[in-house]
Amino acid sequence: MSNGNLNIDIHYVTRVEGHGNIVVNAKDGNVENVQWQGPEAPRYFEAMVIGQKWDMLHHITSRICGICSIGHTSASVKATENAMGLKLSDQSELLRRLAIHAENLQSHVLHVGYLVLPDLVGVGSVIPLATSHPNEVKTVIKLHRIANQMSDLVCGRTIHPQRIIPGGFSKVPTIDELKGLKDTLLSAAPDLTAVGNLLKALAPKLPNFTRETEYVSLTDKNEYALYDGLLGSSLGDTAPITEYETWTNEFCVPQSTAKYTKRKQDSLMVGALARFNINHAQLTPNAKKYAEEIGLVAPCYNTFMNTVAQFVECIYMVDDSVRIIDELLHRGIKEETVEVKPKAGRGIGVVDVPRGILIHDYTYDDDGVCTKANCIIPTNQNHNNIQRDMEALVPQIVNKPQAEVELLLEMLVRAYDPCISCSTHYLKVNFNNK
Amino acid sequence: MSKPKIAFFDFAGCEGDQLTVVNLEEALLDVLEHVEIVSFREAMKEHSDDYDIAFIEGSCTRVADEARLKDIRKNAKIVVAIGACATSGGINALKNIRPLETVRKEVYGENWKDYDTYRARGIGEVIDVDYKVYGCPMTQSEFVKVVKSLLTGTQPDIPNYPMCVDCKQAGNVCVFEKGQTCVGPITRAGCDACCVTEGATCWGCRGLVNDPNVDAHKEVLEKYNLSVDELTKRMATYFTNELPKG
Secondary structure, three states: OOOOOEEEEEOOOOOOEOOOEEEEEEEOOEEEEEEEEOOOOOOOHHHHOOOOEOOOHHHHHHOOOOOOHHHHHHHHHHHHHHHHOOOOOHHHHHHHHHHHHHHHHHHHHHHHHHHHHHHHHOOOEHHHHHHHOHHHHHHHHHHHHHHHHHHHHHHOOOOOOOOEEOOEEOOOOOHHHHHHHHHHHHHOHHHHHHHHHHHHHHHHHOOOOOOOOEEEEEEOOOOOOOOOOEEEEOOOOEEOHHHHHHHHOEEEOOOOOOEEEOOOOOOEEOOHHHHHHHHHHHOOHHHHHHHHHHOOOOOOOOHHHHHHHHHHHHHHHHHHHHHHHHHHHHHOOOOOOOOOOOOOEEEEEEEEEOOEEEEEEEEEOOOOEEEEEEEEOHHHHHHHHHHHHHHHHHHHHOOOOHHHHHHHHHHHHHHOOOEOOOOOOOOOOOOOOO | OOOOEEEEEEOEOOOHHHHHHHOOOHHHHHHHOOOEEEEEOOOEOOEOOOOOEEEEEOEEOOHHHHHHHHHHHHHOOEEEEEOHHHHHOHHHHHHHHOOHHHHHHHHHHHHHHHOOOOOOEOHHHOOOOOEEEOEOOEOHHHHHHHHHHHHHOOOOOOOOOEHHHHHHHOOOOOHHHHOOOOOHHHEEOOOOOHHHHOOOOOOOOOOEOOOOOHHHHHHHHHHOOOOHHHHHHHHHHHHOOOOOOO
16 A cells, blocks of 8 residues: 555666666655666776777677677677778678677567566566476577577677678678578577567556657668668658767756756657657568557557567567578678778767667777777667656556555666666766665 | 575676576576576566675776675675676776776766776675686686586686687687787687687687796797787787786
């Protein structure tokens, strides 16, 4: 029973990457304080790469995040390639897209199956589910393993990939390996359906909470943009990536020192729901069909549906991976030599990774030594939106029992699939805990 | 006999080592038959301070984290550092090679003093560590090997010879022959030279082998007419906290 009195201090939200706290105080139904805090230790990556040579940067910056290290490596090599005027072969373009699919699939399955599902079943983690729902858990594990096998095959490793280098790849999969991967992906169809059905059955447990906000993702006229594209907004406008600084607008707010981002509205959201809202028309028929069946319709302003949008993307990525593999099989695949002549310049690389738009921006001198770097992390773009969502949600649920409010707020944070450990320059928040 | 209680903790790092545990996939279910995980913030809501073995990922990068590390040490019978950031400071130690004030100002501008940080270090510089699982990230096989040793009360067999041994066994062409700089000759083996196998060089993420023959390594560079400056830079990537100062 609650009489509108809340005293919530969740020190480290669980089942998210990195450290985040939730603080809420309410008295007699009046909300006095709502705070989303990020106490992660800053790591200073932008300073670490100063003085490093062009062929080291992707290695160093992949370590920003273990979960999306393929995304960081891809954004990094794209920045270096743009700075040095390197053009990729068609084969490398295809393999880079396959690499991004592998990571997004791995990360989405992990989030949907291991991090969100326990909330919908009412347990604390996937561990008790292994006993209560062994078949479902084994199916989730199988999909996760397949995604990791795809990463290994395309990138050389799952975490901190080795084959992706400025200008292309240091090693490529063989025709037989690609054929095997295609068979594996096709054989995963029943597993995807099983997890999809489970999510459908549990989706009614996702809170019905809406707050209109601006969504931002990559967008491209030729494909459901993940590896490349223009910056696109749900408000309808687009811009080349070179204008990213006017889109991300990092700024400080008076009541804290946390960097927030906003563009045309109070806050913005990036990630799977943003991509779905902006680019849904370019999904494959299978993915569109599933979205329709589960009731995900653009524009969707319910943050909790981000998890559903991720699963829709899983279906899309399996379909599109098979298409890419077919194209590679049709073209044939060969080892390519990459030669780089370093030169001075600035390059920006962007990829839409599991949690949203990721940007690396490097400046090099004549010897290819980095003199300036900036990394814009998806979760940093979402922090302001998380705070605003909480401010909107808490008054709606203030009279619920505290444990229920805590769970709903944790579920809200988890819906973003935040990656706070990507804290290259996420500023610490100094709030006064009551 | 009750299962040993194990807990996972993370400090400054990318959480790639904990992901390596999750990536055991089906094999993780087998591990769970022998241990009880009582704390794993990245994967579970439950938390208990009653544990036997603590696995710690990430570096200590600020005074504030020392108390948390000491609490974990007090609670655990055995502390295992997992991954390069925890064993030696890992990639985080790259920030140590330049003046700290410069580094802080570059990232946070005029607000630099608001963000607490000091020299990035492995957790062994703050608390006693019983076992180290090297690598960035650690390999699944070495993690499982160490867990098995802990459960059976034996010492895990961790290589103390240079990566070149692994590389030869993997059948790789020496990258020096291709004119590339590699720190494999002074790096601890144990990962099957996975990066060289994938077309890269050895970056040194498993740290220095005990008593590394740095002079002989430099002779190799001279033989292949490669720059010592570049080698020094490469060594800074993972060895900053391990090499003698000066």
